[in-house]
Amino acid sequence: MTREEVFNFAAGPSTMPQRVLERAASELLNYKGTGVSVMEMSHRSAAFREIFDTAKASLRELLKVPESHEILLLQGGATLQFAAIPMNLLAGGVADYAVTGRFSARAAEEAKKYGTVHLAADTSATGHDRIPRQEELRLTEGANYFYYCANNTIYGTEWHYDPETDCPLVCDMSSDILTRPVDFSRYALVYAGAQKNMAPAGLTVVIVDRSLVGGELPYTPELMSYEAMIRTDSMLNTPPCWCIYMLGLTLDWIREEGGVEAMAERKRERAALLYDVLDSSRFYTPHARREDRSFMNVTFTTPSAELDAAFAAGAAKRGMISVKGHKSVGGIRASLYNAMPPEGARKLAEYMREFEKEHV
């Protein structure tokens, strides 16, 4: 197939904006007359320094990150933050964790090694099909922080509110960063793996309130110490240079397209195309409860595992690839990140209607 024939619904790594890839291709062999590729450049060179500073400045501008917060560009994926967060911010204290999916469950398990974890909520009893209401949250007085995952990539649920707590908020925004405005003054720390909505895999963005760092456990690896990474401006060792360059291109694209406000509008429109089909169908069963469903990951099943497989195979034949659900949920998952054009969602919605007609 040609690139033009494919819409890529993969959950991560996922589709990148066409213009971003074209620009990267045009600069691949010779970056702005330096005679070398960004991949070949010293991370201490003036050309890379500019790429790095510009990407950071763009993140600050687009997300309106206040000066109180530092932006770190790290490695190790979102998963390394499951440990880094408690090592730096828990350090033997108590933290509240809302478990609403696989990634928050793993984060809570990891945190137990470094302090006391209270489960403020746990939606596993109903297969993580929903988000707890504010009144349901069991909050611990004096907790170091409250941890949650804003968008549950695997289950297709999303917090449509910022939890109200007396302690600092920590949030995994791996699959919804840059898809909506966020009030960062309310957050102690927000982090996101890049491969869903920002850049190739290998980069993790951490946005952390400077006033909360410095109390890490003594055996915290230097590379996982927020204090050390702030002090060295994320260059304690070689940063993921190519990913940071790609992040900068993606941020330019988001700015050109109208910023995170425009992304927020588009994600609603895209998801609505698929949810309209699900809401008017007795053939498909959505995984998430209506009020908690995700704008980024639309999850559902057909009447049988065989039909799920036939659906995914038929979609792939029509150029709509990677719609198979995560192995822990099964069924179908369509991931609709910023770079998914509305035509992709429209084409998938059309195919859903057609498939239903053929199989009822």
Ligand SMILES: *Cc1c(COP(=O)(O)O)cnc(C)c1O
């Ligand atoms: C993908 C994902 C992760 C894991 O990311 P890695 O970079 O593979 O460690 C964590 N949390 C959420 C919400 C995700 O979508």
